[in-house]
Amino acid sequence: MVTSSTMKRTPATRSTVALKYLMAVSGLIMIGYLLLHMYGNLKVFAGQEAFDEYAEHLRTFGEPILPYEGLLWIVRVVLLAAIIAHIYAVVVLWRRNRAAAGVVGARRYHSKQNRTGIQRSYASFTMRWGGIVVLTFIVYHILHLTANVIAPGGASDSPYERVVNGFEIWWVVAAYTVAMLAVGFHLWHGIWSALTTLGGNRSANRIDSRLTGIAVVVTLVIVLGFLLPPWAILLGLEG
Structure with a gap:
């Protein structure tokens, strides 16, 4: 019997298990950011003075130990690192899944369930395209709201006025809603998958898993929390 001594080994840090952990942890970091960001957005209901004061406080937090906008840059660097790590893990795992599934060109192996050779699932469809929508x-x-480069409804030095000016336009709110629905689908599957990867799932199937309820609740809180300000502003109910 002939054996090969040149078998290619994958480093532990690039193993499938390690990449799934990387994807789970980076995803949870982004979810934590979304919850904090949602909390800040809801301050729009407190009025312009309170919202602008909150926005400025984020920039001066920790002074003089931290420089001006020091906290924001720490958050931005951590968030950017999480996004890059998440995308890297997703792309590598997706390519490995395609190779394992026998993809040739744009076609996969044939099966009784799908004789065309194209295998689709809820996760593969919504997570991939939903991720692209979210990134865009x-x-x-x-x-729009941070760099003040795009100014639908009119530019302003006031964060509150930038938010209100933009969300008084119906198509801005419509695009924001579509994006948040994409975020919702991404979170619904992503939260369950991340917690399962980290060992939080003890059920035989997803329906009976308590993680399903956690994923639904967190997703609804984030999506509805982000959608309340734009729709309230559009309908003239914010104050």
Whole structure:
């Protein structure tokens, strides 16, 4: 019997298990950021003075130990690192799954369930395209409300006025809603998968898992929390 001594080994840090842990941890970091960001957005209901004061406090937090905007830059660096790590893990695992599934060109192996050779699932469809929608929205969101480069409804030095001016326009609210629904689908599956990867699942199937309820509750809190300000502003109910 002939054996090969040149078998290619994958480093432990690039193993499938390690990449799944990386994807889970980076995803949970982003979820934590979303919860904090949602809390800040809800301050719009307190009025312009309170909202602008909150926005400025984020920039001066920790002074003089931290420089101006020091906290924000720490958060930005950690968040960017989490996003890059998440995307890296997703791409590598996706390519390994395709290779393991026997993908040739754009087609997979044939099966009795799908004779065309294209295997689709809820996770593979919504997570992939939902992730692209979310990433595109993040870029727009930064250019609009952080960098003040894009100014639908009119530019302003006031964070409150930038929010209100933008969300008084119906198509801005519509695009924001679509993006948040994409975030919701991503979170619904992602939270359950992340907690399962980290050993939190003790059920034989997803329906009976208590993690399903946790994923639904957290997803609804985040999505509804983000959608309340734009719809309240559009309908003239914010104050």
